[in-house]
């Protein structure tokens with residue numbers, strides 16, 4: 001029997017947490033043969049709700065679920081953690097300036113980075129979901145100097161999956177026939193979903209959508225980038241289930257590898273590839289194998305794509321400069 005993997009989830013009592021925990025416990029994070037211990041971190045006001053969710057987890061009698069810990073102490077939550085999903089964050093409220101938002105999140109992700117640094121297992125892998133995800137990941141990473149920087153990642157897999165879904169809907173192809181889509185930059189409205197290297201049922205994706213530049217610019221790109229708002233408008237609640245699903249996909253792919261001839265999108269520490277300043281946590285096309293990722297190299301970037309990548313990366317530079325000025329990194 002395998003040793004259980006310790007999985008820490010912050011903001012576990014929130015909406016994404018509720019959509020996430022049951023699927024982690026049923027094997028969708030790491031695989032159907034990998035037992036897990038769940039470590040749920042919440043703020044004090046969230047502990048009671050987390051206990052309620054834990055009662056339901058027990059009631060599911062998941063064969064893979066070994067142990068559940070509930071705590072408001074980051075050192076305890078990250079003790080021996082192999083995988084950490086940082087979901088809890090300070091939401092932007094009406095009238096809040098960006099500086100206030102970054103400051104509030106610095107107060108969360110700085111200490112969590114330090115707690116990961118001091119307590120997590122040597123093979124720790126971190127995924128930041130809580131927004132602003134890329135910059136929150138940067139704050140956590142910079143506060144964990146003993147952990148290799150590439151272990152801190154930010155989620156753009158939901159954007160990636162949304163782009164795959166839109167291409168499938170437009171062309172009628174199966175989602176499994178859509179390959180090599182890329183999300184570049186920040187997980188925000190400036191993100192650039194790039195189909196110019198993608199393939200739909202063996203054909204270049206741009207051809208598969210009728211080489212329709214107007215559709216790309218006025219329909220596809222804004223639909224992907226603004227999907228979260230459209231779902232809130234339609235459902236009256238946020239897209240928590242698809243966000244949780246993307247978090248599972250992100251970690252599963254990181255651990256178990258991308259398929260031959262395909263790649264995924266992850267926010268990872270830049271090594272300077274494609275002109276993205278080194279050290280920023282920006283989304284790139286990546287392949288994964290044996291628990292490691294590599295940024296896909298050598299893609300040709302058109303002027304159209306370049307301008308959009310630069311706009312999103314510039315936003316990340318501004319966020320980094322702001323948290324630097326606030327002394328958070």
Ligand code: NDP
Pocket residue numbers: 010011012013014015016017041042043045046087088089090091092108129130131132158228238239240242243
């Ligand atoms: P959600 O579970 O809905 O969302 C959590 C975070 O994920 C938010 O930052 C949210 O960003 C982000 N997110 C990313 N993608 C999506 C998406 N597609 N849809 C929705 N959210 C997305 O928030 P809740 O308020 O329900 O729950 C948050 C929980 O975190 C609470 O229980 C709170 O107590 C806890 N918390 C825990 C902390 C800790 O453990 N130290 C610290 C802070 C909070 P956005 O706001 O942009 O939607």
